[in-house]
Amino acid sequence: MAAASSTAGPDASEGETERQWEAFAPHLPHAFADGDRVFVMKSRGGQRGSRPFAAAYIVGEATEDGRRTVVYKDGSTYAARPALLVPIRGGGPLTLFTATTRAYRLAAATQDVGTKTLEVGCDQGEATRRLVARGCAVLAVDKAADRMRTARDAAPGATFLVCDVLCEPDRVEGKYSSVFVDINGSRAYDTVLKCVRWAERRWPAALVVVKSSEAMRMHFPGAIEVSAPARQRA
Ligand SMILES: C[S@@+](CC[C@H](N)C(=O)[O-])C[C@H]1O[C@@H](n2cnc3c(N)ncnc32)[C@H](O)[C@@H]1O
Structure with a gap:
């Protein structure tokens, strides 16, 4: 983590x-494990970086392209690039x-x-x-x-x-x-x-x-x- x-x-x-x-x-992008709580950052594109979006937790292993599946509070899921994840x-x-x-x-x-x-x-x-x-x-x-x-x-x-x-x-x-x-x-x-x-x-x-x-x-x-x-x- x-x-x-x-x-x-x-x-x-x-x-x-x-x-x-x-x-x-x-x-570090590779340092997240199944069950970790994370804050998902929302990309603003280009050089403008990102801003905090919502808390979630990680389920499962990384996909082939390195994305991690996160589950939000409402149960919805998203395949996030690890660079947009911050450990909580x-x-x-x-x-x-x-x-x-x-x-x-x-x-x-x-x-x-x-x-x-x-x-x-x-x-x-x-x-x-x-x-x-x-x-x-x-x-x-x-x-x-x-x-x-x-x-x-x-x-x-x-x-x-x-x-x-x-x-x-x-x-x-x-x-x-x-x-x-x-x-x-x-x-x-x-x-x-x-x-x-x-x-x-x-x-x-x-x-x-x-x-x-x-x-x-x-x-x-x-x-x-x-x-x-x-x-x-x-
Ligand atoms: C770098 S600034 C903090 C910046 C702030 N964290 C931010 O995100 O914008 C450091 C502050 O600590 C205060 N400070 C330094 N020593 C202090 C002390 N002993 N007690 C209280 N405040 C102190 C200074 O007056 C200064 O405003």
């Missing part, structure tokens, strides 16, 4: 919840890493985020509006009040909190089924890791999604060397 995975992240001190860390993207993860102690903003936003639009999401580093609300569109309650946090003004317009259904989570973590209250962390994905690994560890400890059952090119380089070097299929663009 995902390009790479490891049980529990590094630096996990004794007594911490064992978590699975996985690279969310890129998604969630529902358990799992942390997904992405190296790019595009993949991070794609995760917001397609993964199993549950009913309540915390987003750390909402900036101007691009991922926020994708999360709100999924129908979940979103608390969007950012330390920059000026960026948040734009986010409020972009995602009016969310709740917003101006807060530096590394300085004042206890101001973030509530229970969350998923936590999205993007506090500048290329900044120092240690800082991002501190934030990830905080989220994993506070909400041990949540799906945590992280954008960090540095973490990807350190833990999933094979994954970022492989290009994601060009079609998988949110």
